[in-house]
Amino acid sequence: MIRLPQLDVDSLDFPPLESACRQPDGLLAFGGDLRPDRLLAAYARGIFPWYSAGQPILWWSPDPRMVLATNKPHVPRRLQRWLKTCTWSIHADDAFAEVVRACAQPRHRGDGTWITAEMFSAYCHLHELGHAHSLEVRDRGELVGGIYGVAIGRMFFGESMFSRRDHASKLALLALCRGLATVGFPLLDAQVSSNHLRSLGGHELPRNAFCAQVADLAQRPPWRGNWAGHFNAIKPLDLIPVRNDGASDSPASG
Structure with a gap:
């Protein structure tokens, strides 16, 4: 079972990239929202959202890139x-x-x-x-x-x-x-x-x-x-x- 940290909607902090899953590669966290300042903060840290309908927002940082x-x-x-x-x-x-x-x-x-x-x-x-x-x-x-x-x-x-x-x-x-x-x-x-x-x-x-x-x-x-x-x-x-x-x-x- 994968235990992921949930993002706080009131904070733009993300977990350390080193904590991302190896399988599936780069899965880092879930939750939060897609407001502009969060998206820009994510990209500047090497993180991006990727999820399907019916799932929570999932955040990724694959290794390698x-x-x-x-x-x-x-x-x-x-x-x-x-x-x-x-x-x-x-x-x-x-x-x-x-x-x-x-x-x-x-x-x-x-x-x-x-x-x-x-x-x-x-x-x-x-x-x-x-x-x-x-x-x-x-x-x-x-x-x-x-x-x-x-x-x-x-x-x-x-x-x-x-x-x-x-x-x-x-x-x-x-x-x-x-x-x-x-x-x-x-x-x-x-x-x-x-x-x-x-x-x-x-x-x-x-x-x-x-x-x-x-x-x-x-x-x-x-x-x-x-x-x-x-x-x-x-x-x-x-x-x-x-x-x-x-x-x-x-x-x-x-």
Whole structure:
């Protein structure tokens, strides 16, 4: 039987991360609420909420943690060739609620969703306050993919992404990395490992190393620029890596 500490709704304190469960990995506490100051306090400590309808709010801090270095995601060669022909456009904060709703859709028949109505409202509130952002991929105006997450200081915490067309979520993630890297966000939190993330350069950090970086980056001055204008300028061709000799890395196979 797992005995978890319950959060006090009147306090923003969390248990020590070292007390998190090994199985299930990273389960730390339950209860509390999803008000903005609690969510921001959690992320700044390397903690995030993740639970299903009918459960209490569950708080997690997995060890290790999946991350991407924003300045060097991996772009597979076949994806590079596709990017050369891609006519889709990239936007930011254009349809935050729609992106979250799309991420909440079950991936497979019979699956549930962890983005409950309470979670949806909480992140939309964070977006209204300027802490949460979305990135959208559109094909002639139609929303075909996207990603959303939370920015604190110069740290970005990815929450979820979706794809309605092949490669759409890959394009969203790569564009997010590029846009973040150019304004001083070196690390993107991807929470838990997956083959999809690994294929794009995701790697694992021990929790203590991850939290040390978060503690530094979250305390840095936030970027005050125009998220929409900055990301809207990114084109699919911009996401093809450039070799040291200045040429695009576009070999014949991959």
